Amino acid sequence: MIRDITIGQYLSGTSFMHKLDARVKIVCTFAYIITIFLCKNFWSLGLMVAFAALMTLLSRVPVRMLLRSLRPVAFILLFTAVLNLFYTKTGNVLFQWKFLMLTDKGLFTAIFMAVRILSLVSVSALLTYTTTPTALTDGIEKLLSPLKLIKVPVHSLAMMMTLALRFIPTLIEEIDRIMSAQKARGADLETGGFIQRAKALLPILIPLFVSAFRRAYELAFAMECRCYRGGEGRTRMKQMKLGVRDAVTAVAFVALIAGVVLLSRFFPAVI
Amino acid sequence: MDTIIQLKNVSFAYETEEEEKTLAVKNVDLEVRRGEFLAVVGHNGSGKSTLAKLFNAIHLPTEGQVLVEGMDTADEANVYDVRRRVGMVFQNPDNQIVATIVEDDVAFGPENLGVPAAEIRERVDDALRAVGMYEYRLYEPHKLSGGQKQRVAVAGIIAMRTDCVIFDESTAMIDPKGRREVLETVRKLNRELGITVIFITHFMEEAALADRVVVMDGGSVAAEGTPAEVFADTALLRRTGLELPPAAQLAAALRENGVALDGDTLTPETCADALFRAAQKAGVV
Ligand SMILES: Nc1ncnc2c1ncn2[C@@H]1O[C@H](COP(=O)(O)OP(=O)(O)OP(=O)(O)O)[C@@H](O)[C@H]1O
Numbered sequence: 001m002i003r004d005i006t007i008g009q010y011l012s013g014t015s016f017m018h019k020l021d022a023r024v025k026i027v028c029t030f031a032y033i034i035t036i037f038l039c040k041n042f043w044s045l046g047l048m049v050a051f052a053a054l055m056t057l058l059s060r061v062p063v064r065m066l067l068r069s070l071r072p073v074a075f076i077l078l079f080t081a082v083l084n085l086f087y088t089k090t091g092n093v094l095f096q097w098k099f100l101m102l103t104d105k106g107l108f109t110a111i112f113m114a115v116r117i118l119s120l121v122s123v124s125a126l127l128t129y130t131t132t133p134t135a136l137t138d139g140i141e142k143l144l145s146p147l148k149l150i151k152v153p154v155h156s157l158a159m160m161m162t163l164a165l166r167f168i169p170t171l172i173e174e175i176d177r178i179m180s181a182q183k184a185r186g187a188d189l190e191t192g193g194f195i196q197r198a199k200a201l202l203p204i205l206i207p208l209f210v211s212a213f214r215r216a217y218e219l220a221f222a223m224e225c226r227c228y229r230g231g232e233g234r235t236r237m238k239q240m241k242l243g244v245r246d247a248v249t250a251v252a253f254v255a256l257i258a259g260v261v262l263l264s265r266f267f268p269a270v271i
Numbered sequence: 272m273d274t275i276i277q278l279k280n281v282s283f284a285y286e287t288e289e290e291e292k293t294l295a296v297k298n299v300d301l302e303v304r305r306g307e308f309l310a311v312v313g314h315n316g317s318g319k320s321t322l323a324k325l326f327n328a329i330h331l332p333t334e335g336q337v338l339v340e341g342m343d344t345a346d347e348a349n350v351y352d353v354r355r356r357v358g359m360v361f362q363n364p365d366n367q368i369v370a371t372i373v374e375d376d377v378a379f380g381p382e383n384l385g386v387p388a389a390e391i392r393e394r395v396d397d398a399l400r401a402v403g404m405y406e407y408r409l410y411e412p413h414k415l416s417g418g419q420k421q422r423v424a425v426a427g428i429i430a431m432r433t434d435c436v437i438f439d440e441s442t443a444m445i446d447p448k449g450r451r452e453v454l455e456t457v458r459k460l461n462r463e464l465g466i467t468v469i470f471i472t473h474f475m476e477e478a479a480l481a482d483r484v485v486v487m488d489g490g491s492v493a494a495e496g497t498p499a500e501v502f503a504d505t506a507l508l509r510r511t512g513l514e515l516p517p518a519a520q521l522a523a524a525l526r527e528n529g530v531a532l533d534g535d536t537l538t539p540e541t542c543a544d545a546l547f548r549a550a551q552k553a554g555v556v
């Protein structure tokens with residue numbers, strides 16, 4: 001069971017989205033998220049949603065998997081929608097009952113927020129479903145490399161991220177083992193109030209930290225033995241190369257953003 | 272045979288709070304010969320790991336000198352060159368794998384050495400084939416068994432094309448099947464690629480397969496010689512708290528009970544041969 005956890009949530013595949021350069025995917029994902037928050041009418045919102053649907057098709061990620069990634073945000077989604085629904089006091093009143101008032105603007109804002117959050121989560125999920133953690137951290141390292149000029153330790157940050165991702169499953173396994181060991185000694189982890197449970201966690205956290213530090217120490221030795229000296233003079237096996245596919249994607253995104261800008265000009269904002 | 276690593280009267284003490292420093296390694300003189308399979312044995316705390324870390328400049332001698340291919344490890348300028356010649360595989364495979372994909376991990380060493388991309392690819396594929404893990408190159412390490420993970424770690428070192436690899440109890444944490452896989456892999460690398468192997472182990476049956484055995488006791492070298500020589504010295508074994516390999520134990524018990532076994536009985540194979548000869552002589556088969 002623990003062996004089944006996948007680091008990040010990469011789904012292997014050979015689709016168009018899988019083959020895209022990680023940098024392009026990261027930049028486009030950010031561009032998409034910013035753009036969707038600038039949409040003020042249904043035409044531009046519709047265009048964005050259609051584009052997200054196209055990306056999903058091109059990634060061959062099953063819709064079922066996308067829905068699964070939406071589950072954790074379901075509550076936030078509902079909460080913001082309800083809040084927006086009744087909080088907005090401007091616009092034409094559609095319905096009123098005592099202090100509850102629903103306006104058309106409130107309804108639209110609620111719909112917009114819901115659609116934005118849904119697209120945001122789906123698009124980021126698509127990114128992690130189609131990009132390996134290694135490619136993702138490499139991409140981030142490359143994108144942030146100009147920051148080296150102002151002495152930001154970009155390589156170290158990327159290496160830290162890689163190692164963190166690498167050790168997540170190892171540490172989860174460890175927690176599992178420690179919990180079993182403490183249960184075997186009679187530790188009660190399931191009952192009692194909040195304080196009691198928090199106290200019961202201590203005998204798990206302490207060994208976990210001790211072991212994590214020991215692992216870190218050994219890992220540092222092992223990395224030194226493999227001649228690791230930081231980013232200086234390091235080459236990479238997997239070179240990132242931009243191809244036709246990436247150019248096409250970039251053009252499509254520029255077109256998308258231009259489309260949204262145009263639609264915002266020609267149609268009135270509804271929120 | 273020429274020497275790859277030479278220790279000249281080496282002592283080492285850990286930096287501790289206490290006033291009195293105890294030496295973890297004491298006045299060791301040792302030569303590692305190119306291409307040999309050298310086993311290092313000794314009970315817990317006898318200084319094996321400390322010795323191993325002196326070989327590739329992780330520790331620097333408090334006294335004496337360690338020379339790797341003639342380079343003094345104490346010289347800061349040599350450290351990198353020493354480590355690209357002498358690699359090390361540790362006990363726990365989980366704590367030495369750095370990447371989330373097998374092939375990326377194997378590439379880590381060559382990448383650090385600044386090898387060009389195309390050559391790294393070649394080295395990674397060769398190394399993974401050499402340890403029999405090529406089919407698993409796209410796996411995530413945590414989905415592999417202990418023996419497989421350890422073989423990935425071995426591939427990570429040989430992709431650096433080191434002349435010598437130190438194994439610090441690399442078989443201690445894995446199940447018997449995984450242990451056999453790793454040991455077979457190491458012997459193959461030694462035989463076929465001519466890589467010098469320093470194999471630290473608690474398992475006497477593994478030491479019995481080496482060309483030469485060094486016995487550590489209290490930080491010093493208590494004895495060195497071929498497995499046959501070392502395991503014939505019962506006084507030494509008793510003094511250093513070591514046991515005979517299981518096959519040799521069986522042979523000794525049989526001899527005590529009047530079965531006349533001749534020749535080498537250190538490994539299961541040679542022991543079986545000796546038994547067969549004894550049975551033939553007795554007219555049983
Ligand atoms: N980091 C350290 N700091 C201080 N003392 C240490 C350290 N590591 C080891 N020692 C001490 O040095 C001595 C030799 O330890 P070493 O780990 O080399 O033994 P070993 O033969 O590898 O033992 P084992 O079979 O348990 O691995 C021991 O007395 C140990 O307590």
Ligand SMILES: [Mg+2]
Pocket residue numbers: 319320321439440
């Ligand atoms: Mg040790």
